[in-house]
Amino acid sequence: MRLLVIEDDATLRESLAAKLEENGFAVEQAADGKEGLYFALEYPIDLAVVDLGLPEMSGLDIIREARRKGKAFPILILTARDRWEDKVDGLDAGADDYVVKPFQFEEVIARVNALLRRSGGWASSVMNAGPVTLDMSRQELVVNDEPVDLTSFEYKIIEYLMVRAGQVISKTELTERLYDQDYERDSNVIEVFIGRLRKKMDPDNTIKPIETLRGRGYRFALERGETA
């Protein structure tokens, strides 16, 4: 998944981006409000982390503008003041959750995961569909009670598909959202990864978790289960 981090403090922004990348996200960084808004509007983004106190353009204005332009991705605000007046203003403008500085990275990552899940319509932190269970906080995939050993890119694909279970995801979308930089990578690579994923998750070809829709893309096909 591709995240956007808008934060003017370089140390904080880069550490946060590094931490998020460690957790399997592709991260765009913006150092001021204007750049941030440009990224938010023009880049394929799954979630934005927005600092409220930014040069050039305030975080609140970015959120309002992005929402006005119809951007629906979840937004997590970083606020320095933990007065409710500021939090409510942020939530009112269109943010979905807040983290108060100075935060623990684990907290930011937990919130990011929760927001991404929520945006895919999952209520619980552990997503479960039939025999397949994915725990985002642990980056762990379990099929038929057996943990599946995945590479980081394979994990990114299954997480992306499973969060949006039931939706058709094009190869382009997958490349855009999962690669760090190079959007032009050959889409055949995706096919290869999907093939490997199918083999690892469903060696006997009985569950059929990932469906291919010719010319349109892929879909995580299992019924969403009860929340764990």
Added chain:
Amino acid sequence: MSSLSARLLISVSILLLFFFGVTGVVLDTAFRKAGEQAREDVLEGHLMAILAAAEPSDNGDLVMPPDLQESRFSAIGSGLYAEIRDSGGNTVWLSRSALGLAIPFGLVSQDGSRLFREESFADGTPLLTLSIAVQWEFPDGELRPYIFKVAESLDSYNAQVAQFRQQLFGWFGAVAVIMLIAIGVLLGSLLRPLRQIETQIGEIESGSRQSLAGEFPTELQGVARNMNILIDSERARSERYKQTLANLAHSLKTPLAAMRALISQTRRLKQADRFNEQIDRMDEIVRYQLRKPAASSGSLMSVVPVAQEIDRLIEGLTKVYHDKEPEIRADIADGAQFRGDKGDFLEVSGNLLDNACKWCARRVLIAVQPDAAGLVLSVSDDGPGIPDDAADALLQRGTRLDESTPGHGIGLAVVKDIVRSYGGDLTIGESELGGAEIRVTLPAA
């Protein structure tokens, strides 16, 4: 004497009393002088008439005709009397009007000059008397001394004077009262713009008005204009203060967050923990210092529409507690308003609602009712509740940083600080939903 109207009315009263008093005394004196002069002239006329009427008789005495031209000499007790005595003091003639009365004959004129005196009958009736001593030349050529005396009762004259005084001071009194009433009314209308300004300033302080407005007289337009400038600058100052706090928070906390980020990259875990501890301490200090209630900073208050702000809070919290899906119900009295700082109100209700959402099983209720002093706000949940001893500990806990802990604690400590700064109170109890109920009273600032 702080009231302008009282000051003016009292000084005008003193002035009126002095003016009318002096005028009254002058008029009264003049009236009496004129009256006395007229009396004396009349009395002198009567004396002349008596002198003219007296005739020497054959037996060497003076006689008076039985009927004098002035009939009052003949009517008994008419108030006009006359007497003639000889040198031995024997009454030669007494007017019929003086029948049964003894005209005082103490001091009389000893020569040809006239002597006016104020005397009185034995019963106290005041008299004005005029006496003259004459040498009467009889036909035989002999000169005999006689004393002629006329007296007139002052009763009617005194009554006249009294009536004049009564009328004079009656009218003066009435005029003074009318003038005072007129001045009072005039003052009322003159001071109305001032009172209007006073009322409006009160409204500005309590937040129900933005600036002084209205048709002020020319003399007050400058005052009103300067007042508005002052209010605007005060408002701007308070806004700048908030902005400064926000910037300060941002510029302090971002480096703290960055430090934490850097620390998280080190492999020396022991040192990292100690650094994080220091960061936490700095963070707490910044948080506490930047959280001071606005009410205690003496800024201008505003009117906060309670229902609208609570709706925003509930909407926000519904997002934040998306996974838990708490059922938040608001029971807000129609048109409830909080007079104070909006940030303070949001801080109180936000913290209480946040805690309730955190601890509830499913249901949260926020109720706001107006009371005599301001508002009563209560937040209940169906969570585990707060045991009595823990509640006491929470409430007794001061605002000391090291004693605040996350959870119910720190939020409540903040709420308590704010509520106290408005002179309100916070109580922890059991809610009908089964969990905790926090009730705060929020008097208007």
